[in-house]
Amino acid sequence: MKFPARHWSPNLIRTPAFPKHARLINTATSPGRLATRPVTLPSSSLSHSKISTLKPTISLRRALPLTLSPSQRQTIYALATPPGKAGVAVIRVSGPAVPDVYARIVRKVGGRMKDLGSSETANLPKPRVMERAEIVDPDTGEVLDDGLIVYFAAPKSFTTEHVLELHAHSGRAIISSILHSLSRITGCRPAEPGEFTRRAFESGRLDLTQVEGLKDLIDAETSVQRKLALRAAGGAIRKKYDDLRERIIYCLAMVEAIIDFGEGEEIEDGVWEKAQEKVSELQSEITGHLHDGRRGEILRNGIRLAIFGPPNAGKSSLLNFLAQREAAIVTPLPGTTRDVLEISLDIGGMPVIVADTAGLRKTSDLVESIGIERARAAVASADVSLCVLSLPDVLSGSVPSSIKELITPDTLLLLNKTDLVDDKQPKSTNHSSALSTSEHQWQASVNTGTGMKHFLDDFVQVLRDRFDIDGNGEDREPLITQARHRIHLENALQYLDAFMMMGPENVVFAAEELRYAAQEVGKVSGAIGVEDILDTVFKEFCIGK
Numbered sequence: 210m211k212f213p214a215r216h217w218s219p220n221l222i223r224t225p226a227f228p229k230h231a232r233l234i235n236t237a238t239s240p241g242r243l244a245t246r247p248v249t250l251p252s253s254s255l256s257h258s259k260i261s262t263l264k265p266t267i268s269l270r271r272a273l274p275l276t277l278s279p280s281q282r283q284t285i286y287a288l289a290t291p292p293g294k295a296g297v298a299v300i301r302v303s304g305p306a307v308p309d310v311y312a313r314i315v316r317k318v319g320g321r322m323k324d325l326g327s328s329e330t331a332n333l334p335k336p337r338v339m340e341r342a343e344i345v346d347p348d349t350g351e352v353l354d355d356g357l358i359v360y361f362a363a364p365k366s367f368t369t370e371h372v373l374e375l376h377a378h379s380g381r382a383i384i385s386s387i388l389h390s391l392s393r394i395t396g397c398r399p400a401e402p403g404e405f406t407r408r409a410f411e412s413g414r415l416d417l418t419q420v421e422g423l424k425d426l427i428d429a430e431t432s433v434q435r436k437l438a439l440r441a442a443g444g445a446i447r448k449k450y451d452d453l454r455e456r457i458i459y460c461l462a463m464v465e466a467i468i469d470f471g472e473g474e475e476i477e478d479g480v481w482e483k484a485q486e487k488v489s490e491l492q493s494e495i496t497g498h499l500h501d502g503r504r505g506e507i508l509r510n511g512i513r514l515a516i517f518g519p520p521n522a523g524k525s526s527l528l529n530f531l532a533q534r535e536a537a538i539v540t541p542l543p544g545t546t547r548d549v550l551e552i553s554l555d556i557g558g559m560p561v562i563v564a565d566t567a568g569l570r571k572t573s574d575l576v577e578s579i580g581i582e583r584a585r586a587a588v589a590s591a592d593v594s595l596c597v598l599s600l601p602d603v604l605s606g607s608v609p610s611s612i613k614e615l616i617t618p619d620t621l622l623l624l625n626k627t628d629l630v631d632d633k634q635p636k637s638t639n640h641s642s643a644l645s646t647s648e649h650q651w652q653a654s655v656n657t658g659t660g661m662k663h664f665l666d667d668f669v670q671v672l673r674d675r676f677d678i679d680g681n682g683e684d685r686e687p688l689i690t691q692a693r694h695r696i697h698l699e700n701a702l703q704y705l706d707a708f709m710m711m712g713p714e715n716v717v718f719a720a721e722e723l724r725y726a727a728q729e730v731g732k733v734s735g736a737i738g739v740e741d742i743l744d745t746v747f748k749e750f751c752i753g754k
């Protein structure tokens with residue numbers, strides 16, 4: 210079979226914005242879209258075993274969006290700890306002017322006064338060793354604070370540049386005098402939000418999933434979030450995306466071998482089929498990740514739990530019990546709660562955003578009816594819903610059907626006010642088929658506390674099971690923890706789908722699909738440097754990180 214000459218193929222690429230409707234553009238007139246380098250193949254005939262050593266046209270190395278060489282860069286500084294009165298404040302300085310900064314504003318306690326103003330004569334301290342030092346005004350030599358300093362020599366630092374950390378006492382006047390001193394040293398300027406981390410990324414020390422993990426680690430409020438973030442920051446997620454990308458590139462290498470040599474001529478038959486087989490494996494794997502019930506994203510952002518039910522069932526009382534404070538108004542008047550009240554809680558180590566809602570009933574009150582609409586919307590958008598009913602109402606069959614309709618097998622059901630039932634034995638609610646559909650139900654009394662410990666323990670376990678928190682093993686760890694990852698994986702899948710629809714006669718276009726798929730996966734880790742992705746990721750950071 211003859212294939213078109215391939216020399217034009219790198220110039221013809223499709224705009225990723227329209228994956229379904231191919232549009233060909235020329236990279237010669239649209240520079241920077243896709244860089245490819247030619248395949249170097251051994252001149253002898255190829256066999257399957259040799260294909261694995263092929264160098265495909267996408268570099269496996271991280272594309273560095275570095276624009277300035279380290280020596281051209283400015284030195285940045287920022288307060289790395291929260292501002293305010295505290296024992297210690299850390300001011301971080303990173304960049305080529307660090308030796309100068311050290312020479313001019315650090316003075317060893319008990320040591321000789323240094324020749325202020327000359328970096329040439331600066332004796333930089335031993336890296337990674339904390340030293341007691343005075344921090345002084347660079348012009349007057351006035352002592353600003355007595356603290357500690359630690360120096361990290363390039364490239365063994367977070368940013369891979371020279372880094373100096375000044376550990377001072379955290380007080381407003383001390384911090385501002387040190388920052389002001391730094392501003393007077395040539396080449397130094399205040400850091401932008403996330404700029405230290407951005408330098409770490411640009412130097413290849415961190416990839417984007419690690420950057421996001423770092424941000425999440427700082428923001429983590431529960432142990433589940435911390436574990437998830439630590440895994441990302443440690444590079445476990447990066448490894449998985451790198452692996453996916455390398456496997457796509459392996460398929461691309463096979464397809465490119467066909468383009469260059471033509472099946473049946475110099476390479477064995479069946480290479481096309483082999484590539485299709487591998488791509489189909491990738492398709493189902495990615496589909497599996499996309500159908501993860503948004504576990505990673507939910508655990509990262511918080512499980513949305515909606516409490517709903519008829520008026521006076523004790524929904525707000527339950528919210529207050531979970532929050533351990535009087536967060537919501539509780540009165541004997543039905544229709545007390547009108548708006549959705551959301552509280553973020555740590556429940557059994559999990560981040561849960563609990564929403565208390567207005568009791569559902571027919572009403573002519575305008576405000577209440579808006580509240581009820583919002584309640585329904587909250588239930589519809591929740592990850593987990595918990596229906597509270599009063600047990601006496603259930604036993605007397607007075608639960609309205611409009612509420613029973615909302616109860617599905619996934620709905621958690623708390624039958625409250627057991628204290629109002631004479632016989633304290635748990636009651637069978639089997640006579641109400643709507644209620645028995647719920648797989649998880651408890652009987653308790655929020656007011657007296659009877660049954661509440663059991664409810665809470667069980668409830669935590671249901672959440673842990675539902676979000677697979679105790680599941681062991683790498684495979685159980687969610688791969689997608691950000692909406693951004695999902696978008697890139699969905700795009701990659703579309704390109705793989707497009708590849709699978711092509712026959713060997715379209716081998717050149719098929720290769721392009723794989724190239725795009727690899728590129729999409731690469732965007733997750735930042736292996737493909739796309740400015741707008743970088744800006745979105747880094748703008749979420751605060752200054753000093």
Ligand SMILES: Nc1nc2c(ncn2[C@@H]2O[C@H](COP(=O)(O)OP(=O)(O)OP(=O)(O)O)[C@@H](O)[C@H]2O)c(=O)[nH]1
Binds near residue numbers: 627
């Ligand atoms: N006896 C008894 N009363 C309870 C129990 N739980 C809540 N109550 C009472 O039931 C009344 C209504 O409680 P709320 O928590 O305001 O009920 P709600 O479901 O939020 O009501 P709305 O906001 O009006 O829809 C209050 O007087 C509570 O003290 C319970 O376990 N036993």
Ligand SMILES: [K+]
Binds near residue numbers: 520521541542543545
């Ligand atoms: K009430």
Ligand SMILES: [Mg+2]
Binds near residue numbers: 524525526545546565
């Ligand atoms: Mg209420």
